[in-house]
Structures are given as C-alpha cells and as structure tokens.
Amino acid sequence: MxxxxxxTVRILRQFKHDPRTLFMMIVAPILALFLLDIIFGAPAYEPLVLTGDVPGDFVSALEDAGARTARAGHDDALARIGTADADGYVTLEDDSLRVWVEGSDAAKTGAVVRAVTRAQAETLVSLELDLKPIELPGGLEIDITKYIDLPDFKAPEAPEVTYVHGSEDMGSFDYYGPVFIGVFIFFFVFVTSxxxxxxxxxxxxxxxxxxxxxxxxxxVLGYAQGFGLFTVAQSAIVVLASIYWVGFPNFGSIWLVLLIALSMALVSLLLGILVSEFASTELQMMQLLQIIVIPQILLSGMLDLSQTPGWMQFLSRVFPVTYGADAMRAVMLRSEGIGGVWLDLVVLWAFxxxxxxxxxxxxxxxxxx
Amino acid sequence: MPVLAARDIVQRFGQQEVLHGVSLGVERGEVLGLLGPSGAGKTTLVNILAGVAEPVSGLVKAFGEPMPSLELMRRMGYMAQGDALYLDLTAAENLEFFGAIYGLTGPALKAAAATALQTARLSVEPRKQARDYSGGMRRRLSLATALLHEPELLILDEPTIGLDPLHRVEIWESFRKMAAAGRTLIVTTHVMDEAERCDRLALIRDGVFIAIGTPEDLKARAGASTLEDAFLHFARAEGGGHNA
Structure with missing residues (x-):
C-alpha cells in the first residue's frame, strides 16, 4: 500500500512537470465542447430554392417556410443546381409540383423538401380561402362551395407541447452534450494513461x-490513484466549465455527474494501461486508440442506435462508454438520481x-x- | 553459502537459445565481472539473476532462497543497461521515488541519497529534470538510485558506460570499498581495464562461459599479457561448459 x-505521488509529480499535458487535458475537451455547442446551436440552414413556373403566393409561402428563393429559368436552374450553387429548384409541370434537389448533402435536401412541402400545404389552405362566392354580372352570386365537396383544409395550429424533461430552450446539441462530456474525458484519459x-x-x-x-x-493501484486524483480535478473543471461557461443544461445533481465522469475516467485509465501492453511505440498507441476507443464512442448511444442491426446494439452494450453516456444523459437531462443510474454505475465499476x-x-x- | 548461485540457466527467445546452460556462484564480498561482447548474453543473464526475467530452465538462488522473491529483492540492487529513470522528474524526485519503494522516507532517505550520490560521484541540481542531464550524469544518477537502500548484493549492467575516465576510476574505487565492507557485486562490462579490477571474471561468448577465474589466472592460462589476448585465446579454443 x-x-x-x-x-501515486510520482505520477502527480510527473503531471506537475508537464504543464502542457495538464493544459491539454483540461482545455482541449472544453474547447471541443465549446465549438460543438456553437456548431449545433447555429440557426437552421436556409436552403436556396430556385422557383420556376410557380404562383407568387407559393414563393412567399416558401420563404415563410424558411427558404431563400430566386426566380430562374428551367435550364439555368438545373445548371446552378449542378454546380451546387443552389440547393433546389421547384416548378409546376402539368399542374403538379416537381422538385429538383442538389442531393449531395442530405441535411440540405431535407431542408428543401421540408420547405416545399410546407409551402404546398400553406398554399392549399389559402386556395381554400380563395373560394369565395363568385360575383357574376347582374348581381348573381355563385358559391361553388355549395356544389363541390371540398375537403376541409384548416391551417394547422401549433400543438401544445409539454416537456416532461428538458425545456423549450434546449438546442439539439443539448441532447448530445452530456455524452460528449463523458466521451471527451474518456478519450483524453485513455491517451494520457x-x-x-x-x-x-x-x-x-x-x-x-x-x-x-x-x-x-x-x-496498478498507484496508477489508478494518481490518474484518479488527476481526473477528479479534470472532470470537475470540464463539467463545471461545460455547465456554467459553455452553458450545457444540467437538471440533475452535479455530484452525480462528477461521480459518473470519474467512473468513466477510471475505466478509461485502466483500459489505456492494458491496451498500451500491445503497443511498442506512441504511434502504435494512437493506432490502437482508433480501434479500441473510436468504435466505443460511435456506439456509445451518442447517436441513436435503436434502428441499427442487432449485432451493433449488442456491441454497444459490451462497451463501457455506453453505460457512462447513458448515465450522464439520465442525470443531466432527466434529472434522475442515484436510483436511476445505479445500474450504469454498477456496470462501470464492474469494468x-x-x-x-x-x-x-x-x-x-x-x-x- | 554463496550470496548468489545460478545453476544450468537456459534462456530462449522464440526459437533462439541465447543462454545454453550457464552456472555461477558469487561469494560475499566478491566482485564478479561478466566480460563479453555485446550479444553474448550478458544482459539476459543479469536480468535473470536480478529476478526481472525467468529462465526457461535452471535455478537462481539468492541468499540461499529461490528467486524471484520480493523479500530477496529488498536486499538486492539492480541497475539496468538503460538508465531506467523518470526523465520528467528531477534527480531528487527520482531518488525519492525509488527510495520509497525500499521504505526510505524523510531524513533516512536524505542521508541515503547523499551517500549514494557521493558514491556515484554526482552532484544534482535541485530543479533540473533528468532529461536535461548529460548521458554520463544520467548513468550516475541511475547508479545512485540502485545504491540507495545499501543492498547486500548489487547487480550492475554496464554501470560505467559513457562515463569520463576520471569518474569511471572513482566509481570503481567505490565498488572495491563496498566489496571490502562485505557487499557483493556482479558487474557486466566490455571494457578490459574494468575487468582487471574484478576479483573473478567470467568470460561469456555466444551464451556460454568460455573461461572463468581471476584476471591473473586467466592471463596465465592463456599465456597472454593482456585480458584482451586471453579472451581471444579462449574464444578460439571455444572451451564452453566452464562454470563460475
């Protein structure tokens, strides 16, 4: 003992003599989280949709739906889409809408299709409102709605949404944030140890x-203690900076978040030591990182795996990062207490x-x- | 009873056999030199004697007990061929760490470090990390860390490599003093004038002892005036099977 x-003392002294590593292990994760927060927090992309032979109210509906628009002739439009100068082109052909999309970026394609679909729904609604009785010369009025059975279009009202967890202000990154905190700590501790x-x-x-x-x-215990003490400080700084400076939402106990982060760091540290056994140079260590750590991070549940093949979901359940990520989310987003994450913690400590x-x-x- | 005894040590790395059954015994207060070219198996043998590696077959006993054993290691000092220092720590921090493993702390450690540094002919600078030391200074620091706990048995792998001749002479004088005080040393070298200072020499080549004896004895048997010539003589005769 x-x-x-x-x-332990020796490892802490080595840290003290290596301020650059200290700096990197604390600043690098915070920097990455800060950048990701800005990227995910940026406003939704406004696709540039070229409009051909479509009515003016459709164009304004497109703009209401968040698209930038410009009039263009058919050939010109296709040429501009071909060079990715515009995201989509919409025109009427034989009374039905036709849409061309640039297509290489699924997110942009989605934005175009969403805008067109919404604009289409909007204009159908306004079409219905236009069906006023027609005045004929001589004071006669014909209300065609009496003669044809029109489907009852109604402008959809925004549904009322109740947040069981989280809040209206949460950006899409806020869902990933808790996982990223754990993953970055895991990554940096693995490399260093x-x-x-x-x-x-x-x-x-x-x-x-x-x-x-x-x-x-x-x-081994000396290493675990030395890096453990260090990662307590590292996790605390990274977690606190993420929440209070970058502005991640945290609806749970900060202490529980720290406990989960520390548990992940300990798994990572022991895994790093074990894996270093199979490396004879630092370059080989980085190669092993790509095989051992990157798949764990990808399959950690950071991205939704519920529709992936069974073997992948199984693999995800084998990796420790998954349990840490799950616990981080449960505490930070769903404000669960120890009762909600004890199983994750048990698995991490078993690792x-x-x-x-x-x-x-x-x-x-x-x-x- | 010899302080250290090894019997029929065979070591193999993969298909290659690097030690073909060597045996030796070292008595208390003796300086045994292992002399041979690089690749002869000196380091392999020394690692086995220190308990860092275990042979494929054969037996090592230190102080009458089989190695490896943590209790026995407490009474032994080992200096590897590499400096095996923490280069990002200062000299004092290196000494403190290695001392702590032998249970040395506080004033006892301070005193031990001062003695060890004196023996290794090294004066350390308080804030300088080991990486900023010259090769010779690192070598002497490495030696000092092996001497800290005043081991009864010292196993030193090329302790004076890269040292300036004055330090080399002084350090060998300390070795002789330690032996005179009843401590036992096993030292590998490929420098002939160091070999002259050993009580007994084991000439090692291609994983076998080709001759063993006092420097004078070896020269006399080979009819040579220098150890270098004696080594050549025994290498050509390729005796083999001699045990120290």
Whole structure:
C-alpha cells in the first residue's frame, strides 16, 4: 500500500512537470465542447430554392417556410443546381409540383423538401380561402362551395407541447452534450494513461520496478490513484466549465455527474494501461486508440442506435462508454438520481474491477510473482 | 553459502537459445565481472539473476532462497543497461521515488541519497529534470538510485558506460570499498581495464562461459599479457561448459 502511494505521488509529480499535458487535458475537451455547442446551436440552414413556373403566393409561402428563393429559368436552374450553387429548384409541370434537389448533402435536401412541402400545404389552405362566392354580372352570386365537396383544409395550429424533461430552450446539441462530456474525458484519459504506461515500459523503468520489492497490484493501484486524483480535478473543471461557461443544461445533481465522469475516467485509465501492453511505440498507441476507443464512442448511444442491426446494439452494450453516456444523459437531462443510474454505475465499476485485475495479470509477463 | 548461485540457466527467445546452460556462484564480498561482447548474453543473464526475467530452465538462488522473491529483492540492487529513470522528474524526485519503494522516507532517505550520490560521484541540481542531464550524469544518477537502500548484493549492467575516465576510476574505487565492507557485486562490462579490477571474471561468448577465474589466472592460462589476448585465446579454443 505504501508502494502504491509512492507511485501515486510520482505520477502527480510527473503531471506537475508537464504543464502542457495538464493544459491539454483540461482545455482541449472544453474547447471541443465549446465549438460543438456553437456548431449545433447555429440557426437552421436556409436552403436556396430556385422557383420556376410557380404562383407568387407559393414563393412567399416558401420563404415563410424558411427558404431563400430566386426566380430562374428551367435550364439555368438545373445548371446552378449542378454546380451546387443552389440547393433546389421547384416548378409546376402539368399542374403538379416537381422538385429538383442538389442531393449531395442530405441535411440540405431535407431542408428543401421540408420547405416545399410546407409551402404546398400553406398554399392549399389559402386556395381554400380563395373560394369565395363568385360575383357574376347582374348581381348573381355563385358559391361553388355549395356544389363541390371540398375537403376541409384548416391551417394547422401549433400543438401544445409539454416537456416532461428538458425545456423549450434546449438546442439539439443539448441532447448530445452530456455524452460528449463523458466521451471527451474518456478519450483524453485513455491517451494520457496509455502513453504514460507505455513510457514506463519502453524507458526501462517498468523492468526496474519489477526488480524491486513492489507488488504488481501496488503498481496498478498507484496508477489508478494518481490518474484518479488527476481526473477528479479534470472532470470537475470540464463539467463545471461545460455547465456554467459553455452553458450545457444540467437538471440533475452535479455530484452525480462528477461521480459518473470519474467512473468513466477510471475505466478509461485502466483500459489505456492494458491496451498500451500491445503497443511498442506512441504511434502504435494512437493506432490502437482508433480501434479500441473510436468504435466505443460511435456506439456509445451518442447517436441513436435503436434502428441499427442487432449485432451493433449488442456491441454497444459490451462497451463501457455506453453505460457512462447513458448515465450522464439520465442525470443531466432527466434529472434522475442515484436510483436511476445505479445500474450504469454498477456496470462501470464492474469494468473497473475486471480491468484492474486484467492489468495485474498482464504484468505477469514481466514478473511471475 | 554463496550470496548468489545460478545453476544450468537456459534462456530462449522464440526459437533462439541465447543462454545454453550457464552456472555461477558469487561469494560475499566478491566482485564478479561478466566480460563479453555485446550479444553474448550478458544482459539476459543479469536480468535473470536480478529476478526481472525467468529462465526457461535452471535455478537462481539468492541468499540461499529461490528467486524471484520480493523479500530477496529488498536486499538486492539492480541497475539496468538503460538508465531506467523518470526523465520528467528531477534527480531528487527520482531518488525519492525509488527510495520509497525500499521504505526510505524523510531524513533516512536524505542521508541515503547523499551517500549514494557521493558514491556515484554526482552532484544534482535541485530543479533540473533528468532529461536535461548529460548521458554520463544520467548513468550516475541511475547508479545512485540502485545504491540507495545499501543492498547486500548489487547487480550492475554496464554501470560505467559513457562515463569520463576520471569518474569511471572513482566509481570503481567505490565498488572495491563496498566489496571490502562485505557487499557483493556482479558487474557486466566490455571494457578490459574494468575487468582487471574484478576479483573473478567470467568470460561469456555466444551464451556460454568460455573461461572463468581471476584476471591473473586467466592471463596465465592463456599465456597472454593482456585480458584482451586471453579472451581471444579462449574464444578460439571455444572451451564452453566452464562454470563460475
């Protein structure tokens, strides 16, 4: 135990001598979260829709639906779409709308189609309102609505939405934010601890330690404590900066958020040490990162996986990041307490225990006892 | 009872056998030199003696007990061929860390560090990280960290490589002093004038001891005036099977 403490002190001193790493591990995640917040928080894209042979009220309806418009002839319009100078072109052909879209960016295509669809609905509604009785010369009035059965169009009213969790002010990023906090901490701790242990091996100090009266578990515990203490500070700063400076919504307990972040960091640290076993250079460590960490982040539930194939959902359930991401969301967005996330925490700590053991066993390669 | 005894050590890396059954024994207060070219198996053997590696077959006993054992390691000091220092720490922090593993803290550590640095002929600068030290200074710091806990048995792999001749001479004088005080040293080298200072020499080549004995004995048996010539003589004869 005293040996573990010696390792812990040593690691903290190494951090102290390496202010750049300290800076990177704290500032880099905050910077990334800040940038993502701005990107996701930007107003919705306004597609440029060229209009051909369509009525004027359709054009204004398009603009109401959030599109920029410009009149263009058919050939000119297609040419401009071809060079991605415009996002879409809409015209009437044989009394039905035809829409061309540029098509390489699904988000822009969606924006065009949404605007056209909404404009179409709007103009149909106003069409109905136009069906006033027609005045004929001689004071006769014909109300054609009496003779034809028109479907009853009504301008749709905005439905009333009640927020069980979150609020009206939440941007789309706010749903991803809690996951990003966990994921970034996971990522940076993995890299730092992995490279730190790799250096222990390549620098010969691991071999030297194995010639000294220190138990393998003491070495792993020393690392866990040293990086654990550091990540407590790192998580706290990143979480607090995200919430109070970048402005992430947090509807739950800040302490619970910190506990989850720390648990994820510990998993990451032990995983990083274990994985460094399979790398002989720092470059190889970065290559392993791409295989071990990136898939975990992609499958963490950051993006919705409910419609993906079963094997992918299974894989996601095998990765520890998934549980951390889930717990982060539950606490920060749905204000759940420990009762709502205990299972996630149990899984994370099971990973910690298993990875700790795996590291102690992996060190047998250097010394049997 | 020898302080350290190794019997029939065979080591293999993959298909390649690098030690073909070597045996040696070192008595208390003795300086045993392992002399041989690089690639002869010196470091492999020394790692096995220090308990850092285990042989495919054979037995190592330190103080009469089988290695590896944490209790025995407490009484041993090991200096690897690489400096094995934490380059981002200062010299004092390196000494504190390695000292702590042997249970040295506070004033005891301070005193031990001062003695070890004196023996290693190194004066440290308080705020300088080890990475900013010259190669020779790092080597001496590495030696100092191995001496901290005043081990009864010291296993040193090329301790004086890259040192200036004056330091080399002084450090060998300290080795002799330690031996005179009853401590035991196993030192690998490929420098002949260092080999002359050992009580006994094991000449190692291609994973076997080709000869063993005091420097004078080896020269006499080879009919050579220098150890270099003696080494050549035994290498050509390719004795093998000699045990120290």
């Amino acid at each position: 005293r040996n573990a403490l010696a390792v 992995g490279i730190s242990f790799l250096r222990e091996r390549t620098g010969g100090t691991l071999e030297r330690l194995m010639a000294m009266p220190i138990h393998r578990w003491e070495l 910690i225990v298993v990875l700790f053991g795996a590291n102690v066993v992996a060190l047998k390669k250097y010394r049997r006892i």
